[in-house]
Amino acid sequence: MSDPEPVRRIGLDNVIVADTELSEIDGEKPELLYRGVDAQELAEKSSYEETAYLLWNGELPTRDELDEFRAELDERRGLSRGVAEVVEHAPEDAVPMDVLRSAVSTTQVYGEVGETPRENALSVLAKAPTALATFGRARRGEETLEPRDDLDTAANFLYMLNGEEPDERHAEILDTALLLHADHGLNASTFTSRVIASTESDVISALTGAIGALKGPLHGGANQDVMEMLLDIDESDKDVSSYVADMLENGERVPGFGHRVYKEFDPRAEVLKEIAEEVSETTEGPDWYGMLEEVEAYLREEKRIHEKGISPNVDLYSGTVYYSLGIPIDFFVPMFAVGRSAGWTAQVQEQYDNNRLVRPRAEYVGERGVEYTPIDER
Ligand SMILES: CC(C)(COP(=O)(O)OP(=O)(O)OC[C@H]1O[C@@H](n2cnc3c(N)ncnc32)[C@H](O)[C@@H]1OP(=O)(O)O)[C@@H](O)C(=O)NCCC(=O)NCCS
Structure with a gap:
């Protein structure tokens, strides 16, 4: 059977390349749904960690399930010496998105991400904010603080960055901001993560690529x-x-x-x-x-x-x-990455669950029949 005629759509605008049950963006209403639940309602009543659980599991957790999920994150929030050294020794003028991307990638080099996609994903969710806060302190010449298991993702981040337990309302506000960035359809960074996952590569590689895509000024920023x-x-x-x-x-x-x-x-x-x-x-x-x-x-x-x-x-x-909230300006895009990690990891898992290698085509528009000229004759 011959292949159907190729479809030409530069930039893939408005092309459907995957099915998803994760987030729905309705520009007409307008509304954003996570697994069918209104993100505005979640922002008012729920938390970032509860929303990450929802995205990963398809339903909101019971209190026990959320406690268990939180405990799994708490276990993983600390950085191994190898990763901490990458972050602490980064030049103080390094771009925070570069530091975050390198930190996430390095967790795998030091084998602290577990075996399964889920363990990989937990590791990113737990360690990305720690790595960012650690860099924030290191570049001010301050020593690294260990994460605390009585604080959630947002509160821990503010504590590890500023060295004091955050005001409760400030932690709640950051939590809401992370929740509102958790997932947003098949944008460029999410697509990047799914393309990488479609080769059956691992979650850490997919997230490293996604952070790289978000760094571009047309996306985050x-x-x-x-x-x-x-x-x-x-x-x-x-x-x-x-x-x-x-x-x-x-x-x-x-x-x-x-x-x-x-x-x-x-x-x-x-x-x-x-x-x-x-x-x-x-x-x-x-x-x-x-x-x-x-x-x-x-x-x-x-x-x-x-x-x-x-x-x-x-x-x-x-x-x-x-x-x-006292977050440095050059941390704003990395904060977006921290929030979006919940969605990226869910999207990568969804890709694994129903995978097809992503392989579009490019139309060759260059020259043909060009003769080879030996190097010394050019
Ligand atoms: C987000 C964005 C890329 C969407 O662009 P888009 O849907 O392709 O919109 P278009 O480029 O078709 O713009 C439609 C018209 O609005 C104008 N426009 C769009 N965004 C504008 C902005 N932020 N400021 C001023 N004019 C703007 C365009 O110049 C265009 O005008 P024209 O019809 O006279 O040429 C664009 O609005 C933008 O660059 N915003 C600023 C950056 C930003 O906030 N990005 C974060 C997005 S979450």
């Missing part, structure tokens, strides 16, 4: 850009409206606005907007939330919002929220 824009506005002598007007005049895009799927609003942004407002009321310094409101109002006046479908996205508010 807008939350950092938002915060840098606000700091720049604060330092400049322009007001918010004229700053944004200049950006648009120069053909620049305003970070934190627009989404390929959510045209009316991004449900994750709705939750983070409320949190951004809350933290702005309780933290000192410039009113970042107020500035974001001004940016949004200006775009609304300019009819960019709705007419062009560029309403606030998740990155608009996550940056100011992280900033208010």
